[in-house]
Amino acid sequence: MVETDKKREVIIEGAIKRFIHYGINKTTMNEIAEDLSVSKPSLYYYFPDKNSLVLGVIDKIFTDYFEIVEKDRYTDISLEQRLAGFTEVKHRFFQKYYMLHLSGGSPDSSLNSDELKSHFLKMKKKNEDFHAAIFQAAIEKGEIAPTDTEKIAELYLESLAGITSLCIMHGNKELFPSKKEMKAMLEKQLSLSKIFIKGLQ
Amino acid sequence: MVETDKKREVIIEGAIKRFIHYGINKTTMNEIAEDLSVSKPSLYYYFPDKNSLVLGVIDKIFTDYFEIVEKDRYTDISLEQRLAGFTEVKHRFFQKYYMLHLSGGSPDSSLNSDELKSHFLKMKKKNEDFHAAIFQAAIEKGEIAPTDTEKIAELYLESLAGITSLCIMHGNKELFPSKKEMKAMLEKQLSLSKIFIKGLQ
DNA sequence: TTTTTGACCGTTAGAATAAAAAAGTCAGAA
DNA sequence: TTCTGACTTTTTTATTCTAACGGTCAAAAA
Numbered sequence: 001m002v003e004t005d006k007k008r009e010v011i012i013e014g015a016i017k018r019f020i021h022y023g024i025n026k027t028t029m030n031e032i033a034e035d036l037s038v039s040k041p042s043l044y045y046y047f048p049d050k051n052s053l054v055l056g057v058i059d060k061i062f063t064d065y066f067e068i069v070e071k072d073r074y075t076d077i078s079l080e081q082r083l084a085g086f087t088e089v090k091h092r093f094f095q096k097y098y099m100l101h102l103s104g105g106s107p108d109s110s111l112n113s114d115e116l117k118s119h120f121l122k123m124k125k126k127n128e129d130f131h132a133a134i135f136q137a138a139i140e141k142g143e144i145a146p147t148d149t150e151k152i153a154e155l156y157l158e159s160l161a162g163i164t165s166l167c168i169m170h171g172n173k174e175l176f177p178s179k180k181e182m183k184a185m186l187e188k189q190l191s192l193s194k195i196f197i198k199g200l201q
Numbered sequence: 202m203v204e205t206d207k208k209r210e211v212i213i214e215g216a217i218k219r220f221i222h223y224g225i226n227k228t229t230m231n232e233i234a235e236d237l238s239v240s241k242p243s244l245y246y247y248f249p250d251k252n253s254l255v256l257g258v259i260d261k262i263f264t265d266y267f268e269i270v271e272k273d274r275y276t277d278i279s280l281e282q283r284l285a286g287f288t289e290v291k292h293r294f295f296q297k298y299y300m301l302h303l304s305g306g307s308p309d310s311s312l313n314s315d316e317l318k319s320h321f322l323k324m325k326k327k328n329e330d331f332h333a334a335i336f337q338a339a340i341e342k343g344e345i346a347p348t349d350t351e352k353i354a355e356l357y358l359e360s361l362a363g364i365t366s367l368c369i370m371h372g373n374k375e376l377f378p379s380k381k382e383m384k385a386m387l388e389k390q391l392s393l394s395k396i397f398i399k400g401l402q
Numbered sequence: 403t404t405t406t407t408g409a410c411c412g413t414t415a416g417a418a419t420a421a422a423a424a425a426g427t428c429a430g431a432a
Numbered sequence: 433t434t435c436t437g438a439c440t441t442t443t444t445t446a447t448t449c450t451a452a453c454g455g456t457c458a459a460a461a462a
Contacts, residue, residue: 007405028453039407041456050454104370151392159393162363169305169366191352192360196393199400208434229424240436245426 008046011036012056023099024054051113058102058116062123065093069130079138083193086131087160091186094164098176103164128153135200144200156196160189209247212237213257224300225255252314259303259317263324266294270331280339284394287332288361292387295365299377304365329354336401345401357397361390 014036018027029050033040047053068089072082094103102120104111111117131153138144167185171177177185215237219228230251234241248254269290273283295304303321305312312318332354339345368386372378378386 029455030453040454041408042406044455045405048455104367155389155392155396158364158367158389159360162365162367163359164363165366165370166305166359166363188356188359191356192397195356195397195400197400198402199396199398201399205434230426231424241425242427242437243435246434249426251425 004046008056009060011043011046011053012060015053015057016060019057019100020097021099023101029053051115055116055119057100058119058123061093061097061100061102062126065089066126066130073130073134079134079141079143080194080197082134083156083197084190087189087193088186090160091182091189095182103161103168124157128157131157144197147200152200156193159192159196163188163192205247209257210261212244212247212254213261216254216258217261220258220301221298222300224302230254252316256317256320258301259320259324262294262298262301262303263327266290267327267331274331274335280335280342280344281395281398283335284357284398285391288390288394289387291361292383292390296383304362304369325358329358332358345398348401353401357394360393360397364389364393 011032015027015032018032018035029040029043032053033043043053047056069086072085075082077085101111111120128150132149135144135147135149135152135156139146139149163185167177167181171181212233216228216233219233219236230241230244233254234244244254248257270287273286276283278286302312312321329351333350336345336348336350336353336357340347340350364386368378368382372382
């Protein structure tokens with residue numbers, strides 16, 4: 001039913017608005033329903049439970065992310081430029097969806113259910129595969145030396161994610177990292193990315 | 202009074218034994234006193250409060266750490282070997298003192314007081330300076346290209362620390378990361394360290 | 403038949419309180 | 433000067449309670 005999918009989309013977008021501002025745990029199904037001027041049971045007609053809705057939200061966010069990075073996949077730029085671009089995209093998403101605590105290490109971890117965690121790991125794997133393909137292409141172009149692209153992609157992404165993780169934790173107990181911290185974080189990630197690529201040559 | 206310092210040392214070592222097993226927050230001053238067969242007020246004679254004792258403990262741990270790495274400072278080995286050695290030392294300390302949650306990002310963060318945090322930052326700075334000097338020496342030897350050693354040292358250490366941080370968080374809610382996770386973490390750090398150095402050449 | 407809803411139920415997260423245990427103090431003994 | 437038993441104050445933990453939340457259902461609306 002295409003009509004059903006449309007409504008699901010509307011609900012997901014409504015949920016995202018709340019989630020971005022208040023976080024997943026502080027957003028109730030009632031609030032989402034009221035925002036959309038429908039009753040709570042309507043929500044439950046389209047999503048069996050809150051977890052499913054959260055899953056839909058996360059899936060949408062990742063779909064959006066992959067859509068953007070896929071666009072850049074076959075552009076003719078250097079590996080360094082490409083990865084810098086991806087880093088910036090990730091950074092934008094990190095900022096926009098910060099309240100959803102998708103980067104893990106959240107104080108009130110929103111992703112408690114095994115279902116969500118497993119889906120999250122799937123997305124992580126997809127991203128690793130995507131980056132592995134990027135590295136593979138770079139090898140074929142002679143930009144970097146041949147290596148185990150899967151391992152390198154994982155290491156590369158975890159190194160950058162680790163810096164994000166540190167930023168979240170060292171955040172002085174504020175709800176939101178400051179603009180300054182955010183900027184410093186991005187710069188560190190770009191520097192590291194640059195050095196990392198050079199180290200692969 | 203040298204006798205006083207000796208006693209302080211004994212108390213610190215007793216505290217460490219408890220801290221290693223139960224963590225800082227789950228260790229009481231009474232327990233430390235009983236272990237040493239003294240009364241609680243005796244402890245308070247040598248340390249004005251628990252924070253001071255914790256500070257003493259942390260200071261001792263860092264002193265031990267720096268003592269080890271300083272030894273390797275002027276040995277005639279490659280930068281890669283040297284940093285790999287340091288990484289392994291850090292890893293040993295991380296494992297040994299895991300329950301103290303010195304790497305931050307602890308669920309029950311032991312380091313709440315500003316005094317402790319500031320001391321911790323001092324140790325971090327000292328470690329950064331130490332590594333900056335290592336990088337400087339490597340530049341002078343022609344092992345790596347000239348750069349801003351302070352920035353690079355910070356980035357290098359944070360990259361490795363980030364991996365530790367991810368390891369702690371993704372730890373499946375167990376009290377202790379498994380041997381397997383620990384090994385994987387160390388290997389990632391060594392790989393990253395290697396690539397990082399190569400990227401500095 | 404598909405979609406929507408008001409009214410309802412069981413569970414849970416959070417506030418409030420009480421009880422326990424911990425940190426920290428002090429007069430005085432060794 | 434160093435140490436202790438007995439004490440007070442503060443913090444942590446356990447408990448209770450309640451409001452709010454997630455989720456359901458019979459029935460109405462489309």
